[in-house]
Every structure is written in structure tokens, then in C-alpha cells.
Amino acid sequence: MVLMVLRKAGTAAAAAGVVTFGLLGLVTVGTFAASGTPQQSANHAALSPGTVPAAFQAPIQQWGALCPEISPPMLAAQLYQESGFDPKAQSGVGAQGMAQFMPDTWAAYGTDANGDGKKDVWDPLDAIASAATFDCALAKDVAKVPGDRQANLLAAYNAGPYAVTKYNGVPPYKETQGYVRNIQAMARSFTVPTAPVEVSGQSAAAIYFAQSKLGTPYLWGGEGLPSQNGRFDCSGLTQAAYASVGITLPRVANDQWYAGPHPSRDQLRPGDLVFWATDLNDPRSIHHVGIYVGGGYMINAPHTGAVIRYDKIDTREYIGATRVTSDGAQALPARNADGSVSAPSRPGSTTPTSPTSPTSPTAATTPSAPVAPAALASPSGAATPPAAGPPAAAAPPAPTGPDPAGAGRPAARN
Numbered sequence: 001m002v003l004m005v006l007r008k009a010g011t012a013a014a015a016a017g018v019v020t021f022g023l024l025g026l027v028t029v030g031t032f033a034a035s036g037t038p039q040q041s042a043n044h045a046a047l048s049p050g051t052v053p054a055a056f057q058a059p060i061q062q063w064g065a066l067c068p069e070i071s072p073p074m075l076a077a078q079l080y081q082e083s084g085f086d087p088k089a090q091s092g093v094g095a096q097g098m099a100q101f102m103p104d105t106w107a108a109y110g111t112d113a114n115g116d117g118k119k120d121v122w123d124p125l126d127a128i129a130s131a132a133t134f135d136c137a138l139a140k141d142v143a144k145v146p147g148d149r150q151a152n153l154l155a156a157y158n159a160g161p162y163a164v165t166k167y168n169g170v171p172p173y174k175e176t177q178g179y180v181r182n183i184q185a186m187a188r189s190f191t192v193p194t195a196p197v198e199v200s201g202q203s204a205a206a207i208y209f210a211q212s213k214l215g216t217p218y219l220w221g222g223e224g225l226p227s228q229n230g231r232f233d234c235s236g237l238t239q240a241a242y243a244s245v246g247i248t249l250p251r252v253a254n255d256q257w258y259a260g261p262h263p264s265r266d267q268l269r270p271g272d273l274v275f276w277a278t279d280l281n282d283p284r285s286i287h288h289v290g291i292y293v294g295g296g297y298m299i300n301a302p303h304t305g306a307v308i309r310y311d312k313i314d315t316r317e318y319i320g321a322t323r324v325t326s327d328g329a330q331a332l333p334a335r336n337a338d339g340s341v342s343a344p345s346r347p348g349s350t351t352p353t354s355p356t357s358p359t360s361p362t363a364a365t366t367p368s369a370p371v372a373p374a375a376l377a378s379p380s381g382a383a384t385p386p387a388a389g390p391p392a393a394a395a396p397p398a399p400t401g402p403d404p405a406g407a408g409r410p411a412a413r414n
Contacts, residue, residue: 045071046192048262050320052076053085054281059113059128067136069153073190075132077183078157080190080258081333082131085284087124097121099131109134145169154180182331189258189328197263197323202245203271206324209244210237210291210299216308218301223251234289237301237308238273241291247329253289260328262320269323270294277319286319 052060060079064072082100083089095102101110101121110119113129120126139153141161147169155163155170158179163171170180213224219231224240232240235253242249249256257275268274269292276288290300292313301308 045073045187047072047076047190048192050280050283051190051258051262053284056085056124056128059125063113063129063132066132067139069139069149070132070135071150071187073187074150074183075128075135076190077186078135079128079131081183081186084254087122087127098124098127099134101127101130101134105134106130109137141165151180151184154183181327185325185327185331186258188261188325189322191261193261193263197261197267199269200271200323200325202242202247202324203269205245206241206247206271207291207293207299209241210308213237213308214299214310216301218304218306218308220304222301232301232308234301237299238289238291242324242329247324247326249324249329250332250334254284254286255332256289257283257286257322258328258332260323260325263323265321268292268321272321272323274298274313274321275319276315276317278317280317280319283319288317292321 047057047061056079060076061072064070064075079085079098083098085098087098089098089100090096091100093102096106106119106121109130110121111126111129111133112119113125114123116123118126119130121130135153135157138156138161139149142152142156142164143149145152145164145168151170152164155176159171159173159176163173163176170177213230213232217229217231218233219228220233221236222228222231222233223236224230224232235249235251235256238253238256239249239251249259253275256273259273263269263272272292274290274292275286277283277285278287279285288300288302290298290311290313292298293310296312296314297310298313299308300311302311
């Protein structure tokens with residue numbers, strides 16, 4: 001993409017003014033940190049558009065209503081954490097499919113959802129239905145335990161039903177309490193907001209960090225390290241911007257998409273992360289991210305050969321936005337360099353034996369299902385480095401008008 005240039009002095013002033021006013025005005029409107037959005041009750045919550053691959057949206061919505069203790073967003077959050085919605089995921093210890101069932105657990109809870117006469121762990125429809133069936137079986141096991149029934153179910157998923165019954169609720173295990181908190185927080189990212197999404201007071205400082213990097217040359221895989229001469233790629237920049245305000249985002253754009261609820265285009269506020277995907281019906285194809293600054297513009301690290309700069313967001317492949325929240329970011333799985341989850345929390349095979357030491361084997365009958373490596377392998381969502389884009393001039397102090405070439409979109413796979 002070529003650098004935006006001035007067509008008319010008035011256009012430039014107007015564009016710069018919109019961005020400047022938007023940043024100063026809109027960011028200061030929200031002076032509190034968002035912790036999520038109001039959720040619809042029980043299992044009637046709808047999935048937020050673009051958060052689940054289109055092929056899986058209807059079955060997750062259907063099976064997420066199997067029992068009152070689960071919901072479509074909660075089921076989606078579990079499947080995302082298990083496999084990133086990859087039907088062919090397989091872990092090093094033998095967990096299989098989108099829901100990461102161990103063979104013995106699949107034998108007990110596998111469900112033929114598509115009516116083909118087979119209970120196939122690799123079939124996504126069967127896996128989705130079986131995950132819901134398993135959840136509801138656990139909910140039944142702990143139905144007499146007082147308290148939040150969904151929290152008790154999730155605790156049973158992590159530590160086993162016996163531990164939940166023993167402690168008359170979520171057991172005092174750090175791992176289990178973290179799992180319950182994280183799944184429920186992550187579920188908010190999959191839930192259609194039922195009210196305006198709150199604005200984060202941390203957004204202004206994140207934008208300030210990004211603005212301080214304007215004009216810095218792009219580096220694929222760049223995280224701003226001294227060894228990289230302080231250069232960034234797209235998700236490296238957004239990660240560093242939010243790290244400057246104490247929020248740890250995942251490294252890749254695909255995972256950053258789930259760091260909070262998703263405001264609509266007309267609800268965008270400065271500091272929101274904005275995303276692009278090759279397939280607008282599949283969030284797994286997200287390949288670029290920037291930081292919205294107001295007035296229809298973002299700061300981003302576009303592609304090889306370019307510099308960190310302002311660009312328009314209303315371009316093709318725009319899939320949506322995320323309003324980053326502290327609990328949403330904290331809930332996301334931490335990934336190793338190969339994309340695998342570094343600290344999986346799964347049911348059955350390891351039950352915490354003390355509040356600080358989740359180490360001993362469990363007597364539960366629900367074996368563990370560790371997360372398989374994610375499909376992503378590159379720092380910002382790409383499988384291979386992108387081709388170099390055309391060289392760009394130094395970034396302007398503010399957007400000055402429309403892109404004369406009409407390109408208006410980030411280069412693929414940043």
C-alpha cells in the first residue's frame with residue numbers, strides 16, 4: 001500500500017482533525033477498565049458473529065443449549081482452548097479431535113451427531129456434540145452442589161466431580177479456579193453484546209505507545225527487541241502497546257482476536273484492536289491487526305518494506321474489532337513457539353491435591369484431554385513470511401486523506 005497523500009489541503013486538515021479529536025475525545029470518555037459485557041442468561045446466549053468458523057456456528061449454537069449449565073459461548077470457549085477449532089488436532093499424549101478427547105473418554109461420551117452411524121472423534125459435528133454431552137454429564141454429577149452451577153461444572157471438568165463434591169463447590173486449587181475464571185471470561189468474547197461495550201481507560205496509553213513507534217520499519221516476527229532494532233510486525237506492535245499498560249496479549253493476531261468482546265463498527269473507540277481475514281466467515285484466517293485511533297483510521301505495522309503508520313480501516317478483508325479487557329487477555333491460552341498450549345488444564349488425568357500443587361493422578365473416570373498444537377506457527381498468524389511490499393515513505397504525523405491508489409488494505413499475512 002502506498003502512503004496516503006494530500007489531495008486537498010482541506011481534506012488533510014479534516015482527516016487529521018477527526019483523528020485527533022477522536023483520540024482525545026473518545027478515549028477520555030471511558031475512564032474505567034472494561035471487564036466484559038453483560039451476558040444473556042443460561043444457555044440462551046448467542047454467538048458473536050465472526051468468532052466461530054461458519055461451518056461450526058449452528059452446531060455449537062444447537063449443542064450449547066443441551067443443558068442449562070452450559071451455553072453456546074461457553075462451549076465455543078472450551079473448543080477454542082482445546083484445539084483452536086481444528087478438527088484434526090492431536091496432542092502428544094493421544095488426545096484427539098476438536099474437543100481433544102482421550103480414547104477412553106470418547107468411548108464413554110462419543111456422540112453420533114450427524115447420523116452417519118459412526119461416532120467419529122475426527123468429525124467436527126460429532127466432536128462438538130460430544131463435548132456438550134460430556135459437559136452436561138459432569139453437570140449432572142455435581143448438580144446437588146450449591147453455588148454457580150456452570151462454575152461447578154467447569155471445576156468438575158478440570159479437577160473431577162469428586163473434588164467439587166468434596167469441597168462443596170469450586171475446590172481451592174489455583175489451577176482449577178483459574179480454569180473456571182478463564183473459560184467464563186473467554187466466553188464473553190464469543191457472546192453477542194446485549195449492551196454497549198464499555199470503554200477501557202487503558203486505551204489512551206496503548207495508543208500513545210504505538211504513536212511513539214510511527215515511522216519504524218516493519219520486521220516480520222518483530223517484537224521491538226534491541227536485537228531487532230526496535231522493529232515490529234503487526235501483532236508484535238499491538239502486543240507491545242498493551243504490554244505498556246500491563247495487559248499481556250498473545251503473540252499472534254488470531255489469538256488477540258479473543259482478548260475481549262467485539263464492538264460493532266459504529267461502536268468502535270480508540271484503542272480497539274481491528275482485524276483482517278482472508279475468509280470473513282472463519283476467524284482462523286485472521287492475518288492482520290492494528291490499533292484503532294478514531295476517524296476511521298488505525299496505527300499498524302503493515303508489511304515488509306513499509307513503516308508503522310496510519311491507515312484506513314474500511315477496506316476489504318476487515319472482519320471486526322476487539323475491545324481488549326484485562327480478564328479477557330488473561331483467559332487466553334499461552335502458546336509455545338510451535339503453537340501448542342504451554343499449560344493445559346484438562347479433566348481427569350491430573351487432579352490437584354492441594355491449593356498449590358496440582359500433581360497427583362486422579363481416581364476420576366474422565367481422562368485428560370490436553371490441547372493439541374494450534375494450526376498457527378508464525379508470530380503474527382502467518383505460516384510463512386510475507387512477500388515484501390512496495391517501499392513506503394516515512395509515516396505522517398496523522399492521516400491526511402484517502403489512499404490515491406485505492407488499495408487501502410494490509411498486505412496478506414503480516
